[in-house]
Amino acid sequence: MRTQHSQEYFQQAQQVLVGGVNSPVRSFKSVRGQPIVMKYGRGSKLYDYDNNAWTDYCLSWGALILGHAHPNVVLSAKRTLEKGASFGTTTREEIEIARHITAQVPSIELIRFVNSGTEATMSAIRLARGFTGRDTIVKFDGCYHGHFDDLLTAAGSGVAQLKKSSSLGIPRNHIDNTISLPYNDVVVLEQTLAKHKNAIACVIIEPVAGNMGVIPAKPEFLRRLRELTKQYGIILIFDEVMTGFRTSTGCAQADYGVTPDLTCLGKIIGAGFPVGAYGGHKDIMQNLAPLGGVYQAGTFSGNPVVMRAGLTGLRLLNEAFYKRLNDRCAAFAEDINGYFQTHDIPAHIAHYRSMMSIRFRNEPVINYADAQAASGGERYARLFQHLLNAGIYWPPADLEAFFVSSMHTKKDLEALAQALKDFFAKNA
Numbered sequence: 001m002r003t004q005h006s007q008e009y010f011q012q013a014q015q016v017l018v019g020g021v022n023s024p025v026r027s028f029k030s031v032r033g034q035p036i037v038m039k040y041g042r043g044s045k046l047y048d049y050d051n052n053a054w055t056d057y058c059l060s061w062g063a064l065i066l067g068h069a070h071p072n073v074v075l076s077a078k079r080t081l082e083k084g085a086s087f088g089t090t091t092r093e094e095i096e097i098a099r100h101i102t103a104q105v106p107s108i109e110l111i112r113f114v115n116s117g118t119e120a121t122m123s124a125i126r127l128a129r130g131f132t133g134r135d136t137i138v139k140f141d142g143c144y145h146g147h148f149d150d151l152l153t154a155a156g157s158g159v160a161q162l163k164k165s166s167s168l169g170i171p172r173n174h175i176d177n178t179i180s181l182p183y184n185d186v187v188v189l190e191q192t193l194a195k196h197k198n199a200i201a202c203v204i205i206e207p208v209a210g211n212m213g214v215i216p217a218k219p220e221f222l223r224r225l226r227e228l229t230k231q232y233g234i235i236l237i238f239d240e241v242m243t244g245f246r247t248s249t250g251c252a253q254a255d256y257g258v259t260p261d262l263t264c265l266g267k268i269i270g271a272g273f274p275v276g277a278y279g280g281h282k283d284i285m286q287n288l289a290p291l292g293g294v295y296q297a298g299t300f301s302g303n304p305v306v307m308r309a310g311l312t313g314l315r316l317l318n319e320a321f322y323k324r325l326n327d328r329c330a331a332f333a334e335d336i337n338g339y340f341q342t343h344d345i346p347a348h349i350a351h352y353r354s355m356m357s358i359r360f361r362n363e364p365v366i367n368y369a370d371a372q373a374a375s376g377g378e379r380y381a382r383l384f385q386h387l388l389n390a391g392i393y394w395p396p397a398d399l400e401a402f403f404v405s406s407m408h409t410k411k412d413l414e415a416l417a418q419a420l421k422d423f424f425a426k427n428a
Contacts, residue, residue: 001391005049009037031384031396041068043407046393054393055412057402061395062210062242062355063267065325066313067407073271076312080305088299093307100314101269102279104249106259107238111279112288113302117241117266118146120276121204123296124262125150127278128202128235130294131287136196138203138234140183142212142368145204145239145264149174183209183367184221190228197232202262204237207252210401211242212371213357214350222258229261235284241266241276242401245314247353248322271313273306321406326353329404332413339421345428354404358383358420371399383423390419 013020021027021035028035036054038046044067046054056068066073080093098111114120125137125148137150145151153175179196181188183205193200207222209215229236238260243252245268253259262280269275279285289295333349333356340347340362350357350365359365359374376383380398387394392415395402404413 001052001389002050003034003036003048003052006037007034009049010034013037025395025397025400028396030398031381033385033388035396036388036393043067043069044405044409044412052391054388054391055408055415056393057404057408057416058393058395059403059405060272061267062246062401062403063270063272065246065268065354065403065405066271066316067405068272070271070313070316070407072316073309073312077271077273077305077309080308083304085305086300086303091302091304091307093304093311094302097269097307097311097314100311101265101277104314105244105251105263105265105279106253107261107263107281108279109282110285111277112285112296113307114276114278114296114298115274115300115303116146116276117239117264118148118276119298120241120264120266120278121145121151121237121239122148124237124264124278124280125202125204126296127284127288127294128237128262130292131284132201132233132235134199134201135177136179136199136201137177138179138181138192138196138200140205140209140368141180142183142215142371143204143206143209143239144211145206146241150178151204153178153180182369183212183215184218185367186221186224189221189225193228193232193234197234200232200234202235202237203229204239206239206242207256207258208243208247208352208355210355212368212399213359213365213374214352214355214401215365215367215371216352217256218366219256219258222256226258226260235262236260237262237264239264242355243352244268245317246355246403247326249317249319269310269314270306271309273303273309275306275310322353325404325406328408328410328413329354329356332404332417335417336420339417340424343424343428345424347424355401356404357399357401375399379427382427383420386423387416387419390415390422392416392419 036048046056102108240251244265264278266276287294333351336349348359360376361374375398
C-alpha cells in the first residue's frame with residue numbers, strides 16, 4: 001500500500017512530538033517501519049491520509065468494542081457537546097452512568113470518575129493506603145497498571161523481593177514499598193502475604209492480564225487471593241481497565257465469581273473518549289474527600305460529553321451482544337489453533353472472550369516468564385509487516401493484546417485467519 005502521506009506527516013510529527021508520538025508503543029519501534037498516520041475510522045476500519053483502509057484489531061487499545069464512530073455514540077456526544085464541553089460541576093450525565101455501572105459491577109457501590117486508567121489505579125492505591133494505614137503494594141510481574149511511579153517495577157524473579165524501577169526518573173523510595181510476584185503462583189502468593197501481612201495495604205491485579213499478551217488468571221488463584229486478602233485485612237483491587245465491559249456486563253469479576261474491594265475501569269466506559277474510574281464498597285469509598293481524608297480531584301473528571309457517550313455505548317452491551325461477539329471470537333481462535341496443530345506449527349492464539357494474542361509456542365502461557373519465552377521478537381515484526389501488507393492493523397508490539405469489536409464481520413475475521421495462515425506457512 002502507498003503510505004506517502006503518512007511518511008510525510010510522521011516526519012512533521014517528529015519535529016514537534018517526542019519520537020513523533022504521544023505514547024511510546026505507537027512508534028513502531030519494535031516492528032520496524034514508520035507509523036501509519038490515521039485520518040478517520042468507521043466500523044471495523046481505519047483510514048489513513050493515502051485513503052488506505054485498514055481492518056483495525058487495535059481498536060484504540062481495546063476501548064472500541066462497538067467499533068469506530070458508532071452512530072449512537074457520535075450522536076449522543078454531539079448533542080451533549082452542543083450544550084457545552086465542560087462545566088466543572090455535577091451533571092446528570094455522570095449520575096446516570098454511575099447508576100448504570102453500580103447496577104452492573106458486583107464490587108462497586110460508589111464510584112469516582114477520573115480521566116485515565118493510570119489515574120484510576122493511582123487513586124485506588126492511595127485510597128487503599130489511606131483506608132488501611134499501611135504502605136506496601138503487591139502487584140504481579142507483567143501486569144501493567146499505567147505509568148504510576150509506584151507500579152513501574154521490573155519483572156520479578158519469582159521470589160517476593162523489592163525490585164528496581166523499570167523507568168528512569170523514579171526515586172527509589174517510590175518502589176521501596178512495592179512487591180512484584182509471579183502471576184498465577186499460589187505458593188509464592190501465600191508465602192508473601194503471610195510474611196508481610198501487617199505492612200500490605202493492597203494487592204492490585206488484572207484478573208485477565210492483557211499487557212503481557214492475554215493470560216487469564218487461574219480461578220483457584222483468584223479465589224485464594226480473595227481469601228487471603230480478606231483474612232489479612234488487605235484491600236484487593238481488580239484492574240479492569242481493559243477487561244471492564246469487554247467480557248460481560250459484570251466484567252471479569254462476574255465471570256470468575258470473585259468480588260474485589262475496589263475496581264478500576266477505563267477504555268470501554270468512555271466509548272473512545274478519555275476516561276477512568278474507580279469504585280468499590282461504601283465503607284472504603286467514603287474515605288475519599290469530601291467525605292474522608294484521602295484527597296483526589298480533577299478538573300475534567302466526569303466530563304458530560306464523555307459520560308453521555310460512555311453511557312450510550314454501555315447501554316448497547318447486553319448478554320446477547322456478548323454471546324455473539326464471544327462466540328465469533330472463540331470460533332476464530334479454534335480455527336487458527338486447529339491450523340497450527342494440524343501443521344505442527346509452534347504457535348497458538350491465546351484468548352479470553354474478545355481479547356486475543358499470538359504466542360510463538362504450543363505450550364500454555366500462565367505468567368510473564370512464559371510470555372517472554374513465547375514472544376516472537378523479530379518474527380513478530382515480520383508478522384506485523386505481513387499483516388500491514390494485507391491491510392490489517394495489529395498492535396505494533398509483541399506482548400500487546402489485539403481485540404475484536406462487534407463491527408468486525410465474518411469476512412474480516414476470515415481475512416485475518418487467511419493472512420495468519422499464509423504467514424506461518426512460509427515462516428513455520
